[in-house]
Amino acid sequence: MDSPTPISLDVLVIGAGAAGLRAAIELAEADRDVLVIGKRKHGDAHTVWAAGGINAALGSLDPEDRWDIHAADTLNEGHLVNDARAVEVLARNAPERVLELDRWGADFSRTDDGEINQRYFGAQSFRRTCFKGDVTGRAILEALVGQAKRLGIPYRQNTFVTEILTTDDGRAVGAIAYDMDTGEPIVFHARAVVLAAGGHTSVYTRSSSRPDENTGDAQALAYNAGAPLRDMEFVQFHPTGKLWPEEERGHLVTEAVRGEGGRLFNTEGERFMERYSPKQMELDARDVVARANYAEIQAGRGTPNGGVWLDISHREDEYLRDRLPRMVQEFADVGVDITSEPMEVAPTAHYAMGGVEVVDFETCETAIPGLFAAGESVAGVHGANRLGGNSLAETVVFGQIVGAHLAQTLPEPADLPTDRVQAALDRLDALEAADGTHEPLALIDRLRRIMWDHAGIIRDEDGMIEGLAKLQALRRDAADLRVQADRTSDRFEQAVNLGFMITTSEAILRAALERAESRGAHYRSDHPETAPEWRKNIRVTKDADGRMALDAVPAQDPTPAVQQALAEDHELDYHHLE
Template sequence: MTQSTGQQSSSIQDENSVGQNPHSRPTEDDTRVSPDVDYEGVSVPVLIIGAGAAGARTAIELAEGGVEPLVIGKCDHGDAHTTLAAGGINAVLGNRDPEDDSQIHAADTLKEGHFINDPDGVETVANAMPDRIRELEEWEMPLNRTEDGKIEQRYFGAQSFRRTCFVGDRTGEAILETLISKAQELEIPYRENVMITKLLSDGEQVYGAVGYDMDDGHFLRFEAHAVVLAAGGYSGLYNRHTSRNEENNGDGPALAYDAGARLMDIEFVQFHPTGMMGDRYGEDWDGRLVTEAVRGEGGRLFNAEGERFMEQYSPEQMELDARDVVARAIAQEIREGRDTENGGIYLDISHKDREFLQERLPRMYERFAELGVDMAEEAVEVAPTAHYGMGGVEVDFETGATAVENLYAVGETIGGIHGANRLGGNSLSETVVLGTVVGDHLADESYIGSPELPESQQRAADEHFRALKALSSEGSEDPQKVLQALGDVVEESAGIIRTEETTNKGLESLEALHNRADDLMAGERTSRSFEYAIDLGFSLTIAEALLKGARERTESRGAHFRSDYPEKREAWRKNITYSQTKEGMTLNTTTPKEPSEAVRKALDADYELDYHQLE
């Protein structure tokens, strides 16, 4: 890896263009000469954007294959969104239920995804996970154990058998700690607090990326033979969500889309049934995840009238039915007035012993205790909250490649694995499996010499840096307020229940928000305000895709529920794709492939969780 500083001259757009918008694509017919632009230049074989589990596992595979990547993250090292994935990671081990197998895992995933998942990707994850979890075990991940020393496995919603491995209720944190320890052992280079704002692409090939150092504000230009996007999803578009404010704002998919890649399935957003209610616990906790592990360990849902209402909605699977089913049931109870004073319902696991909660759910127990609630004595208040975007970048699951040469994607940035609704415990599985796939593929490539940046991309980088400078010094709108307004639009227009009317209204509102976004006063590049301004550009792109897809899909499937089209339609067993064309964002459809014969047999066997085994 080489580093240098550079100063170059290039042209800019005319005064009537959108030159102040750092997310706009530079033109090729510029004629005006710009001032010099200062930046730090970095040259690497493979640039990995995102430092969570997916990025870390990709980097490990590359390093073990003899290629030194550079991993960059927006937060401090070890503080990626993976740490918030609490409940577990799926792998067929048969330690509790020997009759389970990888074909049944794949079948459960396809059923939960309502059969618009990519079956190749699904089978890749299900088949590889036993090896990946044993690998994490070898790397000293402190997994919970059975009495005879095997890896413990718990129930998770909509799974036929106990296959979710866990470390109490801090599984994601434990996985990331394990992967970072391995990466440090391999001396993999890492840069923290770096925000990537644009990929350098001509629409056919990616050559690197540009961004800035969030600590001191200086510009960065990365040249790379290959770029891997592992930057998260887009559930943070909603004001009430389980992520931290700086995460899952759509930057991964938006960067890929701007570079020329196709997106898919953006209309599918999973609303986790149990997010904390802000009025009782404070605004900082509003929407934060109460892990599915609470229900997996026997937690029960009650409305304000004391009724265990899942008996009416799902008498067989109860609280462990699919997340979309449970979330809509809770929403229905709230709409019909059987909610708490704070607008939620109750999640109660007080029938379990205190010692059990402290062992199996230590993070949840401690969190609520600090907020004055004893889970061993009383229920907690919850309501649905945006949690996960099933859509993302369209990739080839054999390699992780996008439609743009040298651009790869992995983790929550991609679509295809989860279909219309994600099976709980599969997100962490996807990161370690597909990170290995992408890393293995890229390690087989030959990277000779330093990557070269074409002159057109040098000009594009300078143009973008000038736009970032303008963003920091001009305009009148507060980026955080515009982001808040965007969150309101998305929640009102594409929440748990959507209609043609709400999506049309949302798209109209986006036009006004775009106008406000062209007049931002972001402040210094080291400020949170400037970060929000960059996030806003990404979020507007993905919000447009979300609303257009939700309007286009005239049916209800998985997490996408249209009250004006409440039934699932076979004609819509399709994926919506999103492409950037001269006409703007263009939507098309593709038909998913059929699963393998072995998985079809597992589907025909119709395995299903019997919740009452927990009683």
């Protein structure tokens, strides 16, 4: 295929959710030539699925809350393998970003005296989670889209990036993509590239993502370009995903339900969190509650569909319709009135703590010069488990930081490597023409079963070794793929997704096998204890032969201010909700 004329610009932002849009807003305000591209229609980013709220130590209801306590809660939830500097940057900057979103029209729920309201979220010491009912992510994305439109930021929707372009000396200078509406290839030439394309939880059978979202695009793009990945073994399983209808299986029942007082019961009518976490109950850390739900189901005390009951019917109808309008409506649509009966829920893959390694959170640059990353694409902030409400905060805090850095300090222009451009275009042609045996979607379904069975909520050495063997067999089958469909088809998109998912899944399995302990969301039945010597981060890199190589580096210590907050040992008293 002849190479199309490159689209040249200052900064290419890959991903049109909150992180990508916030970066672009900062760049546009500095008159930088920026383009935002997304796989879906404008305003349809995965951010809208973040329902419960965004963390910021505003002290609206608990004035004793502080940014350093927010940082301490984040480190405790991350089991002290977070990037400590990233945590501090997040906690310090979150209040300013939330107030900014409110000015831009996010319209957060208010207290009686007009302050931004805040609710309890799991494992937080104070009411810190700002919200708009249970549609917070949508409210935030709409505010960001509105601001982007006011600034006239250019945007290309339905554009799928397949490769990051690098020079011979390893600098990122653009990307290869294709137009999902026309099938035409696109070459982007940029002085800097920002990856903000989300996580990789769709590698699991049951996920809170849509099936074609969070397929590991950012992680595989960065890894293939030569950037290290980090913390890939840490995948958060949310305690409460839907079980039915089938098309919504795994979709999230927001933590706001438990934050507003929802209670978990098994089929024997027992409020079982009294056995697993009598102090924090349903608002303990997500990994704790998810494993409790899983244990009840495995012990035969689960519902007919393989779940547990989540009940908030003891709260007033009007209160629930005000605080949880989306949940009330979604369950009403399938014949369940949550104001008078319980919801059937089970754990679901929800968030990737691991991702692209950032070398400096004051700039968000990766080990590849010219390649930056923000949002769920990135590892470091969350450590072994993410504090609920920090995901939205992370997107806008680090989106603003990378945008501000590039607004002030753009890399010098560099030529596109024409041979690499042509090779990437040839790979697109070859994938489209692939006339092998195996259907892309069938292999994706198989991959998801492998990951659920062998790298799920509870793991062990034998299971992960078996999972890696199955994944290698699947990789061989993927080399004999049948596509034979143009680039506007679902089949071609699935073929590209499959390649990303295989890379990301291998990184998860290899890192999980390496970490011989249990820590946060990574639980090994053959190593159930947390080992002090494993307070380190596992990095995944590509060696000279193109194979995955692993190494481990010690985790950072927090600054004295955060160490003091950790020593104060703040903790939520759940029974305030009773």
